[in-house]
Amino acid sequence: VSGYLDDCTCDVETIDRFNNYRLFPRLQKLLESDYFRYYKVNLKKPCPFWNDISQCGRRDCAVKPCQSDEVPDGIKSASYKYSEEANNLIEECEQAERLGAVDESLSEETQKAVLQWTKHDDSSDNFCEADDIQSPDAEYVDLLLNPERYTGYKGPDAWKIWNVIYEENCFKPQTIKRPLNPLASGQGKGKENAFYSWLEGLCVEKRAFYRLISGLHASINVHLSARYLLQDTWLEKKWGHNITEFQQRFDGILTEGEGPRRLKNLYFLYLIELRALSKVLPFFERPDFQLFTGNKIQDAENKMLLLEILHEIKSFPLHFDENSFFAGDKKEAHKLKEDFRLHFRNISRIMDCVGCFKCRLWGKLQTQGLGTALKILFSEKLIANMPESGPSYEFHLTRQEIVSLFNAFGRISTSVKELENFRNLLQNIH
Numbered sequence: 001v002s003g004y005l006d007d008c009t010c011d012v013e014t015i016d017r018f019n020n021y022r023l024f025p026r027l028q029k030l031l032e033s034d035y036f037r038y039y040k041v042n043l044k045k046p047c048p049f050w051n052d053i054s055q056c057g058r059r060d061c062a063v064k065p066c067q068s069d070e071v072p073d074g075i076k077s078a079s080y081k082y083s084e085e086a087n088n089l090i091e092e093c094e095q096a097e098r099l100g101a102v103d104e105s106l107s108e109e110t111q112k113a114v115l116q117w118t119k120h121d122d123s124s125d126n127f128c129e130a131d132d133i134q135s136p137d138a139e140y141v142d143l144l145l146n147p148e149r150y151t152g153y154k155g156p157d158a159w160k161i162w163n164v165i166y167e168e169n170c171f172k173p174q175t176i177k178r179p180l181n182p183l184a185s186g187q188g189k190g191k192e193n194a195f196y197s198w199l200e201g202l203c204v205e206k207r208a209f210y211r212l213i214s215g216l217h218a219s220i221n222v223h224l225s226a227r228y229l230l231q232d233t234w235l236e237k238k239w240g241h242n243i244t245e246f247q248q249r250f251d252g253i254l255t256e257g258e259g260p261r262r263l264k265n266l267y268f269l270y271l272i273e274l275r276a277l278s279k280v281l282p283f284f285e286r287p288d289f290q291l292f293t294g295n296k297i298q299d300a301e302n303k304m305l306l307l308e309i310l311h312e313i314k315s316f317p318l319h320f321d322e323n324s325f326f327a328g329d330k331k332e333a334h335k336l337k338e339d340f341r342l343h344f345r346n347i348s349r350i351m352d353c354v355g356c357f358k359c360r361l362w363g364k365l366q367t368q369g370l371g372t373a374l375k376i377l378f379s380e381k382l383i384a385n386m387p388e389s390g391p392s393y394e395f396h397l398t399r400q401e402i403v404s405l406f407n408a409f410g411r412i413s414t415s416v417k418e419l420e421n422f423r424n425l426l427q428n429i430h
Contacts, residue, residue, distance in 0.1 A: 001263040010318035019416045035291040042131040042138040047353035060151040061356035065139035074294025128348040128371030149227030153356035169343045171206045215269030218262040222415040271320040273409045276373035281310045369408020372401040
C-alpha cells in the first residue's frame with residue numbers, strides 16, 4: 001500500500017519514515033517501563049449481549065495476572081492517579097479533619113476535587129465503558145509477559161464478535177453487505193461496489209468511524225501474522241512472521257482489492273491517534289504531573305522520555321485536521337458526536353464477549369486507548385483551559401487511560417513497522 005490516504009493530506013511513505021525511524025524505537029523503550037507495562041483489567045465481566053460465550057481452552061489464550069508483590073507499590077496505591085503533591089494535600093486535609101481543625105474553604109475545595117475524580121470515569125466525555133478497577137475481579141496484568149500474538153482463537157466465535165461490531169455499531173444499514181464477510185452469503189463484485197458507494201456517501205464523521213474500526217481490525221491482524229505460532233513441540237514454541245497468513249488477509253489479488261483498503265484504514269487510525277497525542281502534550285507538561293511508580297529517578301527519566309516523544313509527535317508535518325469533524329449545524333453536530341460516542345462505548349462493551357482471554361485483554365486495552373484518543377480530540381478547549389498546576393477539574397486522564405492510550409498507539413506503531421518487515425520478506429521471496 002502506498003500513496004495518499006482518503007480524507008486527509010498525508011501519505012503512507014511519510015508515516016513509514018516518521019514512525020519506523022524516529023518514533024518506534026523510543027516508544028518501545030517507554031512502554032517497557034513499569035508505569036506502562038502494568039495494566040489493571042477485569043477479564044471476568046460477563047458478556048452483556050449474549051450468554052452462549054464459548055471460552056477458548058487453549059493455553060495460548062490464557063492471561064497470567066501479576067502476583068501482588070510484582071506490581072510497584074506506587075502504582076498500587078491510590079496516589080498513582082495524581083501527583084504526590086495532590087495526594088499529600090488530600091491526606092493533610094483528612095488528617096486535619098480528624099483533628100477537627102480544618103479550614104472549611106479548603107475542605108470544600110478538596111471535597112469537590114475528590115468528587116470530580118470519582119465521577120470522572122462516568123463523565124459524558126468518555127468514549128469507553130471503563131472497567132471498575134476497584135472491583136475484586138480486576139487484576140494487574142504485565143503486558144510484556146502477555147504479548148498480543150496468534151492464539152488459535154478464530155472461526156465462527158471470532159467472526160461473531162467482528163460481525164456485531166461492524167453490522168450493529170458502524171451506522172450501516174442491514175441491506176448493505178460488507179466485502180469478504182465470512183458470515184454473509186452471496187458475496188460478489190456488485191455487493192462490494194454497493195458497500196463502497198454507501199461508504200463514500202456517508203458524512204465524514206460516520207465514514208471515519210468505520211475506517212477507525214477497520215483500521216483497528218487490520219492492525220490486530222498484522223500482529224497475529226507477525227507473531228504467529230510457527231512451531232509447537234514439547235521442546236519449544238517458535239513465534240514469527242507467517243507470510244501466507246499475511247497474504248491471505250491483505251494481498252490485493254487474494255482479497256479482491258480489500259486488503260490494501262484495510263491497510264490504508266490502519267494508517268488512518270495511526271494519524272488519528274498521533275493527532276490526539278500531539279494535542280494532549282499540555283496535560284503531561286504540567287510540572288506536577290508524574291508517571292508515579294514510587295521510584296523517583298526512574299519516574300523523572302520516564303517523564304523526560306514521554307515529553308521527548310510527544311514533542312517529536314507534535315513536529316510531524318502532516319497531522320490530521322480534526323476540525324472537519326462535527327463542524328456543521330451545532331444541534332446536528334452535537335447529536336452526531338453523541339451517536340459517535342455511544343456507538344464506540346457499545347464496542348468497548350462487546351470486548352467482554354471475546355472468548356479468548358488474551359484477545360479480550362488486548363481488545364479492551366486497544367478500544368480504551370482509541371476511546372481516550374477520541375476524548376482528547378474532542379476536548380481541545382478543556383485542555384487549553386487547564387491550570388498549570390494543581391488538579392485539573394475540566395480535563396483529566398486516569399492512569400488506566402494513559403496506559404491504554406500509549407499502549408494502543410504502540411500497537412499501531414508496531415503494525416506500521418511490521419508492514420515494512422513483511423515488505424522486505426515478500427521482496428526476498430520474489
